[in-house]
Amino acid sequence: MRIAIGGLSHETNTFCVAPTEVGEFKAREWTHGEALAARHRGVRDYLGGMLAAASDGGIEVVPTFATRATPSGTIRRDAYEEMRGELLAGLEGALRGGVRAAAGTAGVDAICLALHGAGVADGVDDVEGDVLARVRALAGPALPVVVTLDLHANVTEEMARHATALLGVNEYPHVDSFERGAEAMVLAARAVEGRVRPRMHLVRIPMLVPTTASSQSPVREINARCREWEGRPGILDCTFFHGFAHTDAPVVAAAVVAVSDGSQAAAREAAADVARYAWGLREAFLKSAPGPAEAVHLALASDARPVIINETSDNPGGGAPGDGTYLLRALLDAGAAETCFGFMWDPQTAAQAHAAGAGAVIRVRLGGKTDTMHGATIETDAYVKCLTDGRFIQQSPMGRGARVDLGPMARLVIPAGGPPDGGVDVLVSSVRSQTLDAEVFLLHGIDVARRRIVALKSSQHFRAGFEPIAARIITADSPGLTTLDLTTFPYRRLARPVWPLDGETPFPR
Numbered sequence: 001m002r003i004a005i006g007g008l009s010h011e012t013n014t015f016c017v018a019p020t021e022v023g024e025f026k027a028r029e030w031t032h033g034e035a036l037a038a039r040h041r042g043v044r045d046y047l048g049g050m051l052a053a054a055s056d057g058g059i060e061v062v063p064t065f066a067t068r069a070t071p072s073g074t075i076r077r078d079a080y081e082e083m084r085g086e087l088l089a090g091l092e093g094a095l096r097g098g099v100r101a102a103a104g105t106a107g108v109d110a111i112c113l114a115l116h117g118a119g120v121a122d123g124v125d126d127v128e129g130d131v132l133a134r135v136r137a138l139a140g141p142a143l144p145v146v147v148t149l150d151l152h153a154n155v156t157e158e159m160a161r162h163a164t165a166l167l168g169v170n171e172y173p174h175v176d177s178f179e180r181g182a183e184a185m186v187l188a189a190r191a192v193e194g195r196v197r198p199r200m201h202l203v204r205i206p207m208l209v210p211t212t213a214s215s216q217s218p219v220r221e222i223n224a225r226c227r228e229w230e231g232r233p234g235i236l237d238c239t240f241f242h243g244f245a246h247t248d249a250p251v252v253a254a255a256v257v258a259v260s261d262g263s264q265a266a267a268r269e270a271a272a273d274v275a276r277y278a279w280g281l282r283e284a285f286l287k288s289a290p291g292p293a294e295a296v297h298l299a300l301a302s303d304a305r306p307v308i309i310n311e312t313s314d315n316p317g318g319g320a321p322g323d324g325t326y327l328l329r330a331l332l333d334a335g336a337a338e339t340c341f342g343f344m345w346d347p348q349t350a351a352q353a354h355a356a357g358a359g360a361v362i363r364v365r366l367g368g369k370t371d372t373m374h375g376a377t378i379e380t381d382a383y384v385k386c387l388t389d390g391r392f393i394q395q396s397p398m399g400r401g402a403r404v405d406l407g408p409m410a411r412l413v414i415p416a417g418g419p420p421d422g423g424v425d426v427l428v429s430s431v432r433s434q435t436l437d438a439e440v441f442l443l444h445g446i447d448v449a450r451r452r453i454v455a456l457k458s459s460q461h462f463r464a465g466f467e468p469i470a471a472r473i474i475t476a477d478s479p480g481l482t483t484l485d486l487t488t489f490p491y492r493r494l495a496r497p498v499w500p501l502d503g504e505t506p507f508p509r
């Protein structure tokens with residue numbers, strides 16, 4: 001059995017002013033054929049799971065093309081068309097090429113794709129629906145096409161129409177992406193062999209979900225309801241999708257997708273039940289978080305260490321710039337000793353530090369270069385403690401084994417108000433990304449377990465790497481492109497009414 005794999009992934013925050021160029025995809029990942037397999041083999045991600053399951057099952061994998069970029073603004077149309085063209089060309093080659101094709105049969109028996117579900121390009125609100133429609137046109141009506149989606153997918157009828165099955169991660173942080181990739185490969189193989197006949201039902205919920213970890217209520221309870229259904233005979237999968245609320249498009253919504261073996265009615269019953277259950281718990285999604293100054297005050301009042309403060313409103317993993325200064329300024333103003341901040345995206349300051357060399361004292365204008373929403377630039381003297389190439393192997397349960405390259409980085413010590421030892425160690429990167437584990441600190445000689453406060457930029461994914469070592473976690477919120485307060489966004493294109501923006505929002509019947 002031969003199964004083609006490929007991927008195209010972007011979480012689009014349409015409130016970002018700058019469009020996403022094709023170069024941002026090529027800088028993160030742009031791999032073809034065996035290079036794709038080599039990059040993901042042994043890595044705990046979707047494609048890594050597909051490769052591992054294929055190896056275990058004696059399935060021959062035909063790697064085609066994969067690309068992804070850090071979440072950012074609307075994808076330029078030419079960039080989208082180029083990457084879509086690469087994926088379709090790779091799949092067409094797999095479908096038409098090889099000995100099997102010469103013998104008059106399809107070159108592969110099925111297709112497994114790692115998509116995202118929240119991609120938006122100029123003129124294309126539903127990137128994944130558009131991709132799957134074209135894949136189905138290439139593959140024909142019968143070939144199994146099994147797709148993994150991010151938990152934050154805005155799942156559409158177009159996606160469901162053209163896929164054999166849509167499988168989403170259940171956990172946030174997405175520590176189960178490897179397992180979902182493996183599940184996709186196994187399901188595709190079973191469908192080829194006729195051992196299952198996947199039937200899928202989608203229920204879209206008119207609800208915007210703020211970022212909520214799966215360990216927290218109400219996601220914990222909703223996922224338990226999904227698992228109850230998966231324990232019943234004939235239900236292959238049931239997933240609650242949060243949707244991506246930081247996008248302004250008609251496709252945005254939470255959803256439930258259920259996949260059954262042969263029974264459309266069973267899939268419909270499962271999806272409808274979980275969707276109504278999630279709707280009934282919607283008020284529990286509304287949570288408030290302290291501002292940066294209050295978060296720092298709470299952290300300093302704690303005797304335990306380390307206290308993790310995550311700046312959720314400036315999360316590069318959701319499209320925010322990662323150079324916001326609200327939390328760092330609060331740490332400096334409080335004279336927070338034994339504190340590290342990892343990390344600020346500021347290529348200019350990183351280059352300035354590398355030019356000056358370790359041991360130098362430089363005058364910096366740190367952060368605040370993208371916009372004024374996320375805080376003003378901090379002008380200060382900084383001691384260049386050390387310099388690195390920004391490269392390490394990710395150790396977080398989410399994506400363990402991935403090679404990370406944050407470009408030239410610097411560890412700066414910035415004096416703070418208060419006692420003489422009140423300096424803050426600040427890591428500065430050349431590549432925009434959220435902080436997922438402690439490896440970036442270790443790279444710069446910082447043992448976070450010995451620090452009083454560890455500050456970072458992330459909404460929930462950091463929990464996979466930091467919860468095991470954190471004495472306490474405090475989420476700080478402020479103005480930003482990934483704030484928890486969804487009422488601050490100037491939505492214009494959402495399908496209305498939608499909760500919580502509109503009080504009178506009926507549940508779909």
